[in-house]
Amino acid sequence: MIDKQKIAAEATVFFNKLWSKGDPWDLEGNPFETAKYDAQFAVLDADKGRYGRALEIGCAAGVFTRRLAERCDSVVALDVAEPAIALARARSAAANITNIDYRLANVMEWKEELDEQWDLVVLAETLCYLGWLYPFFDVAWFAHCLHQGTRPGGRLLLANTCGGVEDYLLKPWIIRTYHDLFRNAGFEVVQDTMFRGNKNGADIEAIVTLLKKPG
Numbered sequence: 001m002i003d004k005q006k007i008a009a010e011a012t013v014f015f016n017k018l019w020s021k022g023d024p025w026d027l028e029g030n031p032f033e034t035a036k037y038d039a040q041f042a043v044l045d046a047d048k049g050r051y052g053r054a055l056e057i058g059c060a061a062g063v064f065t066r067r068l069a070e071r072c073d074s075v076v077a078l079d080v081a082e083p084a085i086a087l088a089r090a091r092s093a094a095a096n097i098t099n100i101d102y103r104l105a106n107v108m109e110w111k112e113e114l115d116e117q118w119d120l121v122v123l124a125e126t127l128c129y130l131g132w133l134y135p136f137f138d139v140a141w142f143a144h145c146l147h148q149g150t151r152p153g154g155r156l157l158l159a160n161t162c163g164g165v166e167d168y169l170l171k172p173w174i175i176r177t178y179h180d181l182f183r184n185a186g187f188e189v190v191q192d193t194m195f196r197g198n199k200n201g202a203d204i205e206a207i208v209t210l211l212k213k214p215g
Contacts, residue, residue: 002135008106011133012080019061019083028063032199036206037064039195040124040159043210044071047155047190052119057107058126062088066097072120075100078107108134108142115149124159127178128169139178143185152215156187159195163205172205179209187211 018024027033044051051072059065059077061084069075069092077100079085085104092100107114108130130139150156162175183189190210197204 002138004108004134004138007133008080008109011106011129015079015081016083019081019087023061023087025060027060030199032197032204033063035197036159036195037067039193039206040064040122040157040208041067041071043191043193043208044120044155044157047210051155053116054120054122055116055118056122056124058124058129059088059102060084062092062100062102064122064124065100065102066092066095068122069097069100073099076116077102078105080104080106108138114145117151118149118154119151120155120157121146121150122157122159124157125161127158127160128167128175131174131178132169140181140185143182147182147186147213150187150213152213154213155190156182156211156213158182158209158211159206161204161206164203172207175207179207182211186213188214 025033049071052074054068054072054075056065056068056075056077059079062077065075065077065088077088079088082104085102089102092102130142146156158179160175160178161170162172188211190212192207192209195206195208
């Protein structure tokens with residue numbers, strides 16, 4: 001039997017170690033990451049532009065979160081890495097942003113908290129790690145629970161690197177399977193686009209998919 005508590009503990013140790021020396025992906029300073037965020041916000045702005053209650057899963061140090069907060073009434077932002085959450089809270093406080101609730105949490109351990117009738121859910125560059133750590137059934141059940149917890153007409157934004165890197169977690173056919181999983185759980189595709197850019201000399205592709213819950 002799978003020991004989910006052990007998986008969660010190992011995930012916490014892994015990501016705490018990554019963030020112990022600062023941002024491991026240069027999410028705030030790299031032009032590629034900024035451009036990828038711009039592409040995601042372009043999709044949101046073209047859709048509705050303004051949202052009510054939002055959930056961001058895997059918020060890291062809150063670079064995307066702080067921009068998201070400008071477009072939402074309130075944001076709940078999760079991450080398993082304590083150093084990342086600490087940075088996110090400090091930078092939001094310094095910017096006097098008050099509508100973000102940062103939580104140190106593993107979304108796979110959420111139950112009733114997931115069912116909050118979200119207007120928007122953001123799941124960017126996080127799915128590959130859920131699929132790496134947890135059995136496929138658990139990721140599929142998470143997709144179902146997220147669908148149940150999104151209000152009718154609510155949106156789900158997925159963004160995942162899927163080309164130009166050697167990481168086996170980011171193979172295009174794996175990433176597209178994850179995106180299809182949410183469609184199979186009941187979400188409908190609003191827009192599906194590919195972002196392309198160069199980071200540290202590598203040409204990288206990322207698939208950005210906006211979905212909605214019918215209703």
